[in-house]
Amino acid sequence: MTPRAIIIGAPRSGSGKTSVTIGLLRAFARRGVKVRGVKTGPDYIDPGFHEVATGHRGLNLDSWAMHPSLLCHLAGEQASDADLLIIESAMGLFDGIRGEPKRSGAASDLAALFAIPVLLVLDVSGQSQTAAAIAHGFAHYDPQVKLAGCVLNRVGSERHRTLCTDAINHIGLPVLGSVLRDPNLVLPERHLGLVQASEHPEMNAHIDRLADAMEASLDLEEIFSAASPLRLPSGSADQALPPPGQRIALAQDAAFTFLYPHVVHHWRSLGAEIVPFSPLANEAPPQGCDVCWVPGGYPELHAGRLAAAENFKNGLLRFAETRPVHGECGGYMVLGAALEDAEGVTHPMTGLLSHHTSFAHRKMNLGYRQATLLAESPLGRKGQVVRGHEFHYARVIHPGNDEPLATIADGLGKPIGFSGGRRGMVSGSFFHGIAIA
Structure with missing residues (x-):
């Protein structure tokens, strides 16, 4: 079966991408889906969480640092025995640096290069219908980047969920679930970002809580269906760093x-x-x-x-x-x-x-x-x-x-x-x- 892929994106850091991604990885793995994690950009901490959630090594894909041929090679390796790749965006979906086309380091580069749809995580705390305006902007900012739908995060109440969902549905985007505000789902942080997976004293228990929350809050079948078949051009490892010794x-x-x-x-x-x-x-x-x-x-x-x-x-x-x-x-x-x-x-x-x-x-x-x-x-x-x-x-x-x-x-x-x-x-x-x- 051709593996499928989806990108978990957001307007900014701190929207809950990591918690949603880790929870989805474990939730799909529980269902017997061969799921693998990928992190865009140079963040070397989150792949460790992906590995604990799935039992398989994580991966960074960085469109600025890696030539497109190397991106294809690495993505192909990660997907070789997978049913589903869940790719977590760094920062905001379109955040990168100026430079060569589609080599900004932003997750949107991968969405455009490989036609991977984006599941947009929206932190809706402090807003309601405005979430639809944000989603509308993301849906139309780059015609090469397609949204599969939205996930509402940090929802305060059923009324809050309804206001946000109705507004987003009205602009033609599906809402594939909503996660209630819960401080127990927040990962610990320190001076270089998140505490690493190997240092969290109850990491598996925390990931299980995240998976429980995603299973209860999100439509996993719709998310799997929204992921697109991953068809990559042939790639090469020629620009990977060679081993410094035997x-x-x-x-x-x-x-x-x-x-x-x-x-x-x-x-x-x-x-x-x-x-x-x-x-x-x-x-x-x-x-x-x-x-x-x-x-x-x-x-x-x-x-x-x-x-x-x-x-x-x-x-x-x-x-x-x-x-x-x-x-x-x-x-x-x-x-x-x-x-x-x-x-x-x-x-x-x-x-x-x-x-x-x-x-x-x-x-x-x-x-x-x-x-x-x-x-x-x-x-x-x-x-x-x-x-x-x-x-x-x-x-x-x-x-x-x-x-x-x-x-x-x-x-x-x-x-x-x-x-x-x-x-x-x-x-x-x-x-x-x-x-x-």
Whole structure:
């Protein structure tokens, strides 16, 4: 059977897309539907929720960072054994950046490129008939983006539901369900967005509550029927990030969790072996590996434990004498000489690079990045351009004296300057690589 696909979109962040998506994923899985989750844009947290809800790996599809051929390849892989793909939009449905046509990073790009209909989630708290005006605007903003219908979220009463539903039906759009206002359905958040799925103490129970709410509130049969058969052009993985080695020592614990699912999956598909180790458990990278990758996460929340993890630090130093080590974002912070936590306490890190970072002196850095690599590294070849993303509040307070890893520009190509550092076989930056440009 040809898999079907639908996009869960909304006018803005905070409308309830994630709760609706996770609830639908679990609700369909309960019914025996082979359902898979996808997140648009560079958000690496929500795919973890999708994985817990379905039991299958999540995926990011980013129309800015990924060439259309790579989008087709990755979407095809995710749909290969599925009945239904539920694609959760980042931010508002049409929110992206200026650039090449249909390469803005917005979920609407995927809707247009692959003719996937959109189920529009409307937070109707504080409004009634006005919801129809918003839905009307979405239905007519881009003729290539088709709405399958609407879901009303945070409905206050039966009268409220009727007012909104009648107004939306009047403009020719179906309402496929309404979810009552319920604070128990809200996911917890912190400084980089939602708490990750692996950290939520009762994640399965919470997802079951969301699924119960969606089953009681939404017409699942109509939503499945509204999803369109997914017919993709042939794609290619040529612009996926290649594995940096054959056996990759991967730091993996509560401090190091941010690595895009499609990156790890592609590494494995080319025969690379991923060997996890835990710095928080004071484990060194396994010596049988030929490269070490330290991903992003929340090292600032565990700085004291990391500073005291002598076996990890000494083992990483020995590893770096003969084999490459690369750190992304949080990993870059730990490769530096020192990390200042939120309370202003400075903790010694590995010292493989010479910079100092601080979470006490916060500055938000958020956006697409184009990195031109200045030297060979696990991220790619010298001169190669990698598209990716930054999202962090920590900043460098002492730059150190290492050579820069890359020059970076923003998503529109505006130069920003040098990024990261490299010394010997060690490299790192705040930049998260997504795909080769």
